[in-house]
Amino acid sequence: MRPDEIFDDYPHRLTFLRGASFKLDQGSYNFEAVAATPLDLWSRYERANSAEGAMRLKIPLNDLDLGFTTTTKIGLTKSRLEAQNQVGAIDFNYEFIPGTSVFGEFAGSYTAVKEAITLHTIYSGMSGKFGYAYSAPKDAGYGVQNAEVYAAYMDKNFYPGLSNYRYTRNDGSP
Numbered sequence: 001m002r003p004d005e006i007f008d009d010y011p012h013r014l015t016f017l018r019g020a021s022f023k024l025d026q027g028s029y030n031f032e033a034v035a036a037t038p039l040d041l042w043s044r045y046e047r048a049n050s051a052e053g054a055m056r057l058k059i060p061l062n063d064l065d066l067g068f069t070t071t072t073k074i075g076l077t078k079s080r081l082e083a084q085n086q087v088g089a090i091d092f093n094y095e096f097i098p099g100t101s102v103f104g105e106f107a108g109s110y111t112a113v114k115e116a117i118t119l120h121t122i123y124s125g126m127s128g129k130f131g132y133a134y135s136a137p138k139d140a141g142y143g144v145q146n147a148e149v150y151a152a153y154m155d156k157n158f159y160p161g162l163s164n165y166r167y168t169r170n171d172g173s174p
Helices: none
Strands: 017-025 030-038 049-062 064-077 082-096 100-114 120-135 147-152
Touching: 064 100
Parallel strands: none
Antiparallel strands: 017 030, 030 049, 049 064, 064 082, 082 100, 100 120, 120 147
8 A cells, every 4th residue: 555545535534734834923913824735744745635724813902802814725636726715704802891891703705616617616605703701800709700692693605614613503504
């Protein structure tokens, strides 16, 4: 058996990622980026058939924290783009009273797959979460130390290719 045949039944076996990451923390903001491709230990980079990447920027502004996230996943066949998935998100946390805040995240996804010469599947979706959080110090003597209430929504066609929480639906949708 050749070494590259060992992992032919992906995703049932362990996948190794080869890539690079970058982190910049300037105190007032934080930026992180990562890019990788799943390859077994014996593969050459020219054999890669997919690549993944993510970027995250966090900006604190007094009582408001803002975050921006983007992820990309592409699939290749013979070095040509066959499939792509992109997700962009904005999140925030606003602490209007110490220990009390409102928060939210809103994301959109775009997926395009070339399944055959004349068959192209394209779909996109949105998701969101908005809530209220309360946290009291441990020595405050209150009955409730931490509480969070939120509402969340996810379109049927929202597909975050680099996350698996999409499969947490209980209505039978993928």
